[in-house]
Structure formats: C-alpha cells, structure tokens
Amino acid sequence: MTNQPLKAIVAVKRVIDYNVKVRVKADRSDVDLSNTKMSMNPFCEIAVEEAVRLKEAGIVDDILVVSIGPKSCQEQIRSALALGADRGLQVECNTPVSPLDVARILQNIQQEENADIFLLGKQSIDADNNQTGQMLAALLDCPQATCASHVQIENKKAVITREVDGGLLTVEMPLPAVITTDLRLNEPRFAALPKIMQAKRKPLVVKTLSDLAIELTNDIELISVDTPIQRQAGTMLKSVDELMLALRSSTQIQMPKHDEEA
Amino acid sequence: MKTLIIAEHNQHALKAETLVTLGAAQQLGQPIDLFIAGHDIAQLGQDASSISGIDRVLTWDNEALTLPFSETLAPVIASLRSQYSHILLATSSFGKDLAPRIAALCNVNAVSDVIEIISPNQYKRPIYAGNAIATVKNNATCQVLTIRTSAFTSPNHNPTASPAQIQALSIELPMPSVNFVKQTLSESNRPELSGADIIVSGGRAIGSESNFSIIYDLADKLGAAVGASRAAVDAGYIANDLQVGQTGKVVAPSVYIAIGISGAIQHLAGMKDSKVIVAINNDPDAPIFSVADYGLVADLFEAVPAMTADL
Ligand SMILES: Cc1cc2nc3c(=O)[nH]c(=O)nc-3n(C[C@H](O)[C@H](O)[C@H](O)COP(=O)(O)OP(=O)(O)OC[C@H]3O[C@@H](n4cnc5c(N)ncnc54)[C@H](O)[C@@H]3O)c2cc1C
Ligand SMILES: Nc1ncnc2c1ncn2[C@@H]1O[C@H](COP(=O)(O)O)[C@@H](O)[C@H]1O
Numbered sequence: 001m002t003n004q005p006l007k008a009i010v011a012v013k014r015v016i017d018y019n020v021k022v023r024v025k026a027d028r029s030d031v032d033l034s035n036t037k038m039s040m041n042p043f044c045e046i047a048v049e050e051a052v053r054l055k056e057a058g059i060v061d062d063i064l065v066v067s068i069g070p071k072s073c074q075e076q077i078r079s080a081l082a083l084g085a086d087r088g089l090q091v092e093c094n095t096p097v098s099p100l101d102v103a104r105i106l107q108n109i110q111q112e113e114n115a116d117i118f119l120l121g122k123q124s125i126d127a128d129n130n131q132t133g134q135m136l137a138a139l140l141d142c143p144q145a146t147c148a149s150h151v152q153i154e155n156k157k158a159v160i161t162r163e164v165d166g167g168l169l170t171v172e173m174p175l176p177a178v179i180t181t182d183l184r185l186n187e188p189r190f191a192a193l194p195k196i197m198q199a200k201r202k203p204l205v206v207k208t209l210s211d212l213a214i215e216l217t218n219d220i221e222l223i224s225v226d227t228p229i230q231r232q233a234g235t236m237l238k239s240v241d242e243l244m245l246a247l248r249s250s251t252q253i254q255m256p257k258h259d260e261e262a
Numbered sequence: 263m264k265t266l267i268i269a270e271h272n273q274h275a276l277k278a279e280t281l282v283t284l285g286a287a288q289q290l291g292q293p294i295d296l297f298i299a300g301h302d303i304a305q306l307g308q309d310a311s312s313i314s315g316i317d318r319v320l321t322w323d324n325e326a327l328t329l330p331f332s333e334t335l336a337p338v339i340a341s342l343r344s345q346y347s348h349i350l351l352a353t354s355s356f357g358k359d360l361a362p363r364i365a366a367l368c369n370v371n372a373v374s375d376v377i378e379i380i381s382p383n384q385y386k387r388p389i390y391a392g393n394a395i396a397t398v399k400n401n402a403t404c405q406v407l408t409i410r411t412s413a414f415t416s417p418n419h420n421p422t423a424s425p426a427q428i429q430a431l432s433i434e435l436p437m438p439s440v441n442f443v444k445q446t447l448s449e450s451n452r453p454e455l456s457g458a459d460i461i462v463s464g465g466r467a468i469g470s471e472s473n474f475s476i477i478y479d480l481a482d483k484l485g486a487a488v489g490a491s492r493a494a495v496d497a498g499y500i501a502n503d504l505q506v507g508q509t510g511k512v513v514a515p516s517v518y519i520a521i522g523i524s525g526a527i528q529h530l531a532g533m534k535d536s537k538v539i540v541a542i543n544n545d546p547d548a549p550i551f552s553v554a555d556y557g558l559v560a561d562l563f564e565a566v567p568a569m570t571a572d573l
Contacts, residue, residue: 021527022390031394099362100371123509128389129374134332134362143333143439146359149502159443163502164355170443171331183509184496219402220371223384226395231534234555236546240568243540243558250555251517251538 005061006116006153006175008051011106012044012065012080014073015126022126028224040076043121046181049188050151051119052084059153062086064113068102070094074204081199082191088204091212099127101216103135108212110140115176116156122147122180133180143173147182263347264317265290268339269298270356271306273328278457279352281416284315286409287350288417289379293317295346296426299335301328311425315417322431331440332360338433340367343404348382353408353512354456361408370402375512377413391508391531411456412514412535448501450488452478455504458487460517463506463533466493467522467543467562474499476566477521483573489513489533491523507532522562525550542566 016022017037025032040048054060065080067073068091077088091105106118118137123130130146137144145151145160149168152159153175161170163182191199209216237243265287270277280296287294296310299322307321322338339349339360349364351357353375365372378386383400385407400407455461462481468474474494481488489506490499506513508531518536523529525541525548533539534553541554544561551557558565 016390018528022393024394031390098371100366100369103366125508126390128391128508129362129372130358131362131365131372131374134359135366137333138336138363138366144359144363147355162355166503167445167447167501169445172441172443173439183492184502217369217371219400220373221399221401223397223399225389226397228388228392228395231539231553233552234539234557236551236557236559238558240558240560240565240572243556243565244569244572246556247517247538247540 006054006059007062007064007113008054008060008117008119009064009066009106009109009113009115010044010047010051010080010085010119011102011132012048012067012076013041013121013124014038014067014069014076015041015124018042018125024225024227028226030222030225038072040079041121041124041126043123043125043181043183044076045188046183046185047119047121048080048083048085049186050179050181051117053186054117054151054153055084060117064089064115066091066106066109068093068097068105077204078199079191081202081204082196083189084195085202087202090204090206092206092208093216095216098217098220099129099131099135101214102132103139105209105212105214106136107139108214117153117158117175118178120178120180122182133178137178140176140178142176142178144178144180145171145173146180148179149182149184151179151185264293264295264345265348265350266295266297266339266342266346268335268349268351268357268360269296269310270352270354271298271300271303273300273302274306276306276310277354278416278454279354279357279411282411282414283350283352283409284313285416286376286379286414287348288315290348290382292347292382295320297339297342298322299327299330299338301325307428311428312421314420314422316426319426319428320431321428322433324435326435326438329442329445331438332363333440334436334438335360336363336367337436338431339364343368347403347405349404349406351408353410357408361406365406368404368406370404370406372406372408373398373400374408375410376407377410388531391527392534393527393531410512412512448503452481453485453487455487455489455506455511455513458513458515460484460486460519461489461506461513461515461533461536462486462519462521463489463491463523464494464500464521465491465523466497468494468499471499476563476570480519480566480570480573483570486519487515491526491529520550520554521566523550524548525553
C-alpha cells in the first residue's frame with residue numbers, strides 16, 4: 001500500500017500571552033484585554049509544530065491553518081504560515097465563540113477540505129475549556145486522541161500516545177482523526193526572518209459566518225467575572241527547625257517526630 | 263428531572279473522583295442515577311447500589327469495555343439525554359475526554375471544571391489559569407458538567423436501607439474505531455495526588471531523576487503524595503501524571519510543600535487552594551513566596567534532608 005500524502009488542518013487561537021497575568025474589569029463584566037500582549041495559544045503552537053514536522057517527514061503535504069476570531073487573529077495565522085503551514089483561513093467573528101461553535105465551523109470547513117488529520121491544542125489558556133477537539137471528533141464521527149505526547153502516522157492510521165491520569169496510553173486509530181496536543185509532544189521552533197517574509201505571500205482567505213451558514217449557539221451565558229481570593233504571603237522562617245515547629249503547631253495533620261519514634 | 267453521573271472505576275471499586283462528583287451532584291437537589299460501563303462489573307454495580315443518594319444504577323457490561331473509549335461511550339450516554347437535565351463527570355483525564363464528546367452529540371456546550379454550584383443552572387469555574395473566576399448560566403436543556411474534584415467533597419458513607427435499583431443496559435457494541443496498543447502506568451505505593459492530605463512537590467531545581475529521591479524520602483516520612491512542576495516533568499525527572507498546574511492536576515491538600523519551584527502562574531493554578539503552602543527556594547524573590555504561608559530561603563539539598571531527618 002502506498003502512502004498518499006495527507007492533508008492536515010490546524011486550528012489556532014489568539015489568546016492572552018501566557019506570561020501575562022490577566023486583570024478583571026472593574027464592572028466585573030469580563031477580563032480586561034485592552035493593551036494586553038496577545039499570542040498564539042501555546043498548545044496551538046505545538047499543534048502547528050507537529051503538522052510541520054509531519055510535512056517535513058513527507059507524511060503531510062498540505063497544512064491549512066484556521067483561526068476563528070476578529071481580524072487581529074490573522075497575526076497568529078501569519079505566524080503559523082511562517083512556521084511552515086501552507087494556507088490560512090480566518091473565519092471572521094467579533095464575538096466570543098464557544099467550543100461547540102468552533103467545532104461546527106471546523107466541521108463545515110471539512111466538507112470542502114476533506115482533511116485527514118486535525119491538530120488542535122488540548123486547551124486554550126484563556127477559557128481553559130479543553131472541549132473543542134473532542135466536540136469536533138463527535139461531529140465528524142471520527143476518533144479522537146486527546147493530550148497527545150507522541151504521534152506516529154502510517155498507512156492512513158495514527159498511533160498516538162496520550163497523557164492520562166496514571167501514566168501514558170497508546171492507541172491506534174484510522175484517519176481522519178482529531179489529535180489534541182499536550183505540552184510534551186514537541187518543542188515549537190521559532191520562525192526565521194526570511195520565512196516570516198515569505199509567509200506574507202502565502203494565501204490567507206477570509207470567510208464570514210454567513211459564508212459558512214453558521215449561527216452561533218448561546219447556551220452558556222457569562223454572568224460575571226471575579227478576581228479570586230488572593231492569598232497573602234505568610235511568614236518567612238529562618239531555619240529548618242523553625243519550619244518544622246511551625247508545621248507541627250499550625251497544621252491539623254500529624255507530623256511524626258523523630259525523637260518520639262525512637 | 264434527574265442527574266446522571268458517569269462513573270470511573272477500576273472494575274472493582276468506584277474511584278474517589280466519582281464519589282466527589284456525587285457530592286457535587288447532590289447539591290443539584292434531584293434524583294441521581296449512576297452510569298457504569300465496564301467488564302465484569304456486576305459486583306461493582308451491587309456495591310454502588312448501596313451508596314446513599316443514588317437512585318438507580320445503570321450498568322453496561324461488555325468485554326470490550328474493560329478500557330472504555332469515549333468514541334464508544336459518548337453515543338450511548340447521549341442517547342439517554344431525554345431522561346436527564348444534568349450529566350456530570352469528574353474533571354479527570356477520562357472526564358475531560360468524554361464530556362465534550364457527549365455534549366457535542368447533545369448539541370450543547372459543556373461547562374468545564376465547575377468549582378461551585380450556585381443553582382441548578384449557574385456555576386462558577388476558573389478561567390485564565392484560575393486568575394479569574396467566571397460565573398456562567400447554562401441555558402441548555404441538557405447540561406453537561408465536569409466537576410473539579412478538589413473543590414467538592416464526597417458524601418458521608420451511610421449505606422442505604424433500600425439499595426438502588428440496578429438496570430443492566432443491553433446495548434450492542436458498535437465496531438470500535440480505536441484500538442488499544444499499550445498502557446504504561448506509573449506504579450507507586452504513595453498516596454494519589456488528587457485527594458492526598460499532604461503533597462511534596464519538586465521543581466526544576468531538583469536537577470535529576472536520582473536527586474528526586476530526597477523528595478520521595480521526605481514524602482514517605484510524611485505519608486505524602488509526590489507532585490512536580492512542569493519543568494521537572496519535561497526534564498524527565500518524574501512521570502507526567504504527577505504534574506501539578508493549569509494543565510496538570512489541580513490539588514488542594516492540607517499541606518503543599520513546594521521545593522525548588524519558582525511559582526509560575528501555571529503552577530500556582532494547580533495548588534493555590536491548598537490550606538497551608540510551604541515553599542523552599544534559594545531565591546528570596548521567587549514568586550512562590552508570595553502565596554506561601556511558610557517560606558524558607560535555603561538550598562533545598564540541605565534543607566530537605568534536614569527536614570526528613572527531623573521526622
Ligand atoms: C501553556 C503552558 C502550560 C503550563 N502548565 C504548567 C503546569 O501545569 N504546571 C507547571 O508547573 N508549569 C506549567 N507551565 C510551565 C510554567 O510556566 C513554568 O515554566 C514551570 O512551572 C517552571 O517550573 P519550576 O518552577 O520547576 O522551574 P523554574 O521556574 O526554573 O524554577 C526553579 C526554582 O528553583 C529555585 N532553585 C534553584 N536551585 C535551588 C536550590 N539548590 N535550592 C532551592 N531552590 C533552588 C530557583 O530559585 C527557582 O525559583 C506551563 C507553561 C505553559 C506555557
Ligand atoms: N477561536 C478559535 N479559533 C481556532 N481554533 C480554536 C478556537 N478556539 C479553540 N480552538 C482550538 O481548540 C483548542 C482547544 O480549545 P478549548 O476547547 O477552548 O480549550 C485550541 O487549542 C485550538 O486549537
């Protein structure tokens with residue numbers, strides 16, 4: 001059986017940079033993202049990197065990067081193109097999209113694209129949902145491999161190692177399949193300047209929700225956003241003895257004592 | 263309406279996560295059914311039927327369900343949706359994998375990582391690595407929720423006088439699309455991270471897999487579970503499932519001892535609800551000290567063995 005080159009779709013989300021601590025708006029309506037540094041969701045960077053590696057290995061020959069959001073998310077699409085993706089698609093949407101909406105949009109795109117592999121981040125670091133990949137797989141009625149730490153594609157099959165509670169689980173599945181990336185799948189590269197320049201000439205298509213005949217769901221309503229109760233810094237102790245004394249006297253738990261045991 | 267809990271178990275007993283999810287489900291104030299899929303689970307179903315607070319136990323027993331995949335479970339669970347207003351799972355790797363797949367088949371969004379149930383359709387959940395708490399209202403007729411287990415407690419065990427009804431589902435297993443290849447479980451006699459009373463966690467500064475023995479020695483004297491930062495896991499010092507943080511396990515023990523961990527927001531997201539936080543770091547400016555109840559500026563290679571020796 002010959003290995004036909006495969007098509008991959010990578011979904012990337014523009015989010016607050018992971019180094020930035022978010023502020024809650026004074027009116028508690030949401031977080032304040034004005035003048036905040038935005039970046040590609042770290043798990044999406046890992047997804048792009050994996051797709052590019054599959055391309056370099058000759059397994060994939062076409063990588064479409066999709067981002068759903070306002071015009072500014074073209075910045076993240078361009079970075080993915082600079083890293084080695086071939087084509088970009090921005091689905092214009094100026095209101096927040098839910099995981100189900102993203103999944104429905106990707107399902108819709110799949111009707112035209114017929115991709116073999118979907119690579120998504122396991123979680124977006126702003127909404128912390130960890131839902132979209134699983135939802136897309138459900139809508140496409142295809143297998144899902146979440147939290148992947150190793151991906152091997154062979155003969156239209158994927159062998160994926162997943163990070164799960166208790167250790168690692170390796171599964172095999174036919175394509176098309178949805179893979180969501182965990183932190184240890186790879187280490188994303190940085191784009192070289194010439195590639196950044198080249199990326200400006202790669203195709204980037206913009207579609208609207210009405211082009212795709214998608215109406216957003218609105219089952220989950222955001223009522224308010226609060227700052228969590230902040231912990232106060234406690235006492236700095238000078239020695240191990242002081243620390244053990246503090247632990248023994250302040251905590252409910254039994255701290256065994258060396259002397260008593262002997 | 264009723265609530266359905268999707269059980270996690272090891273074929274012999276329900277996992278602690280499922281019992282905590284039951285504790286959360288009780289706050290919804292409606293009858294609760296428990297769905298158990300597995301192989302040879304008759305006894306497990308019997309045992310579950312005597313847990314107070316459970317109205318009905320649904321079992322789906324099939325050899326192929328020894329390690330059930332979401333691809334198989336989701337359509338079956340989604341087909342029960344007309345009976346349930348709420349479907350609850352724990353925020354575990356099983357729950358996170360399965361819940362969205364069920365939700366999508368029910369054409370709804372799921373609410374991930376619920377930390378507080380305000381009313382049967384309003385919840386609190388952390389966003390931005392726990393740096394903000396969102397209150398959300400779920401208007402869906404069928405609500406799929408995952409429950410952050412460190413934020414709820416399991417109900418007191420008092421076996422019921424009248425065991426719950428057990429209903430064995432006879433459902434034909436569709437051709438599985440996913441095949442099991444292998445599983446590598448990290449063996450340990452130490453307490454599990456989630457649910458542990460004391461956790462000793464090591465970071466990048468531990469320096470090597472063999473150096474981690476000083477963490478294990480302290481943990482064993484304390485009867486504690488062991489955790490780690492992402493940097494320690496990435497460096498291969500310790501197994502991935504022991505990572506604490508935004509993208510690892512979220513824990514809230516009585517005592518959390520962070521050793522050689524700087525305190526990045528992603529790490530804090532996983533442990534800042536611990537009752538007492540202890541930090542040992544040789545950098546007095548390490549951010550971990552800003553959340554620690556007790557801080558010690560010291561070289562961990564001296565301080566930790568000294569603590570162990572004192573126990
Ligand atoms: C998307 C994303 C998700 C992430 N998720 C997680 C997560 O779930 N969990 C997580 O932990 N991280 C996570 N991270 C990584 C996080 O940002 C930090 O990089 C990581 O927590 C750092 O680990 P560390 O504190 O062990 O290492 P470092 O930051 O390198 O800190 C080491 C500390 O040890 C101290 N030290 C050095 N030598 C000694 C000594 N001899 N004695 C005492 N102290 C010493 C140093 O002063 C320093 O403070 C995530 C990052 C990203 C981008
Ligand atoms: N607006 C979006 N545009 C493109 N991809 C997205 C978007 N939202 C979520 N995703 C994808 O879904 C993954 C998981 O997101 P979530 O389910 O929100 O945690 C992300 O890492 C992306 O790969």
